[in-house]
Amino acid sequence: MIYVTINDESFIYDVHSLIKAFYPAEDIRVIPDNQDGPKDMCPKFAVYAGSDLISVKECVSDGYSRSITISNGLYDDRPAYKSELKRQLYNALTEYTGHSLPWGTLTGIRPTKLAMNCLLHGADEAKAVSYMKDYYLCSDKKAHLATDIALRERRILHGIADNAAALATGYSLYIGIPFCPSRCMYCSFMSYPIATHTKAIAGYIEALKKEIDYVASAFGGRRLDSIYIGGGTPTTLSAAQLSGLIGYVIDRVDISTIREFTVEAGRADSIDREKLTVLKELGVDRISVNPQTFNEETLRLIGRKATAAQTIEAYELAREAGFDNINMDIILGLPGEDMDDIRYTLRNVACLKPDDLTVHSLALKRGSRLAEILTESKDACDKLRNTDIDYETAMTLTEETAASIGLKPYYLYRQKNISGNLENTGYAAAGREGIYNILMMEEVQDIVACGAGTVSKHVAIQPDGSALITRCDTHKDLKLYINDIDMMIERKKKMYA
Ligand code: SF4
Known part of the structure; x- marks a missing residue:
């Protein structure tokens, strides 16, 4: 201490x-x-x-x-x-x-937002870089990275609306599915093992439908820019359940203006041809197939039961089903991994050539099994903590891998207790950037979030051009969420009123 x-x-x-x-x-x-x-x-x-x-x-x-x-x-x-x-x-x-930090004095999660603000106030690229270096003491590399990403985000956001006020007239819809095939050791998200919660699914979907009815009535007439179904692992639902839920959204909510419809099919052990066909037919145009690592031993150690072979198979099935925008997530610094494991994972990523690659540095999160184990046992610390990874080099290797398959950084965020004090970066091919990720990270419009343990955001543009942001959440506990669904909707009504 x-x-x-x-x-x-x-x-x-x-x-x-x-x-x-x-x-x-x-x-x-x-x-x-x-x-x-x-x-x-x-x-x-x-x-x-x-x-x-x-x-x-x-x-x-x-x-x-x-x-x-x-x-x-x-x-x-x-x-x-x-x-x-x-x-x-x-x-x-x-x-x-005797050490410096790559992000200088910045400890918040959105460094690109600061570079973006600078650009929005009329600074050119060079001035924005200087500002990040002189005011926040960021390294030259991070100042350039934040500014490059802000410039790219600004171009993408301009494709949706010309200015902040016009962007804020639109909204995005998030739907959370809090079930997974098993719980990964590092996870702190809302995630219930599907095998022991099958009976809760019908009630959960009914509650979601009530929230969707509210969205349809309260946001009718507003431009819907993106839909993101995340979790958990949405594809733990059966093909029929996915079809019923997404079909309900499409029936109720005006989706004629959406630019992107993402479903996280994160765990390969939850994906099959039938589900992919349903998603494709219902207009989903972006999915995630997330290996996290291609090292089988690590996957076993972290309790992520999908094998590397299953990930490759799921990825190929998704291509066959016609998906031309597939994201992959990987994590640097997983328990027991060294630089060779990271190189091995990156070689596999380069072979598969996803359209979008999100690179996370492992964050030790409260509520995760990994954080508990590391607190409980010194021996476990020695086995699970990673001292063999040079995170700067690992980030450079990922940048090089991304570049070698035509992907450039387009969004970035940081987390508490992140390994190497670095960042999570999304890379994408031109035209394949995850629009929802940018809208959510830059906090430029309302994100209406339905489901247990989700947080909705209201962005109000003030007369001076600044954004006033308010949030409201829902119960994390599944039963409480279902029982109190009317109260959850009331919270949203109050905030968006
Ligand atoms: S698949 Fe994702 S959400 Fe589910 S337990 Fe693993 S890390 Fe958590």
């Missing part, structure tokens, strides 16, 4: 997340200096935020201290002061640890 003291409580979150980025394997506690911590507390750093001074000191061996004098005016401008505090803390930690 690393203890840190701070004199201003309003910066606890920012100080915590930045120190955590430098010490990802440690628990961090930031305690106001006017409060007592635990008896045995021995703070490692003290952060002081004053009206004319910001300072960071190492407390343990009193060997390190960094401070900067600032003007009083800055102290009154809280966002600007917070940014300066983070830069000073970042510089101090870089000096102290």
Whole structure:
């Protein structure tokens, strides 16, 4: 545990997340200096935020201290002061640890949004890159990556609508199917094993239909830009159930304007020819077939029961069924994997040539079996934690693989506790970019999310052009969601009213 003291409580979150980025394997506690911590507390750093001074000191061996004098005016401008505090803390930690972070002071999940804002305010590409480097202290490579992606996203969004206000008049529909063939060790999503929840499916679909009725009546007349059915694994439903559910959506909701209809067929052990035919016939034009890794031993270890051979077979079936936009997800840093395993997975990806490749760096998420095991047992830590992976090199290898099959980065996001403190990146061939991914990540329009454990988003463009974003969620528990479906719909009504 690393203890840190701070004199201003309003910066606890920012100080915590930045120190955590430098010490990802440690628990961090930031305690106001006017409060007592635990008896045995021995703070490692003290952060002081004053009206004319910001300072960071190492407390343990009193060997390190960094401070900067600032003007009083800055102290009154809280966002600007917070940014300066983070830069000073970042510089101090870089000096102290001898390490820098690829994303500088950025600890949030949407770095491309900052580059996008910069472009929207009239900056050219060079200025946006400088802004990411000077203001957020990003590396040159990440500043260029964020700006390139923002430029590509802006071009794609322009294909839907000319400006932010027009984009926000449209909406996208998300439907969550929280069932999977088995639970993967690293997963923290809503996911119930299908074998033990078969009886719940009919009730769940009925509840979904009620939500879809609400969407049809409340959003009738608005432009629907994309539909995304995710989960879980939607293709754990039978062909008849998929047909019934998607058919219901098409009957009720005006889909005449949609540009993309995605269904995650993530697990190869849930895919067959009949389901693919149903999806294709109902107008689904983008699917995911997700290997995560092509290493059989890893797949067994993480409890992902689909084999690499099944993934290849499912992928070929999907091509035969006529899908010309197939996404693949892979994860860098899975338990027990080293750089050779990553190279092996990338060679398989290059052979299959998906249209879209999403590369995740493993994130240790609360609620996942992996996080539990690593907390419980030191031995398990040694076996499951990956120390053999150079994440920068692994990311470079994925970039090269993506480029070799004609894919370029088009969206990016970060997560808490992400391996190597890096990012997840979506690559796609020209014209195959996942539109829903961009709309969702850039928060430019309403995302109406139906299903248990989903979060709907309302984007309201303000007179000054900024976006005010509100969210509402649904119960994560399956039974509660079904029982309280009317209340779930009421929540949405209230927010979208
Ligand atoms: S298939 Fe996806 S959603 Fe299902 S358990 Fe595995 S990681 Fe989670």
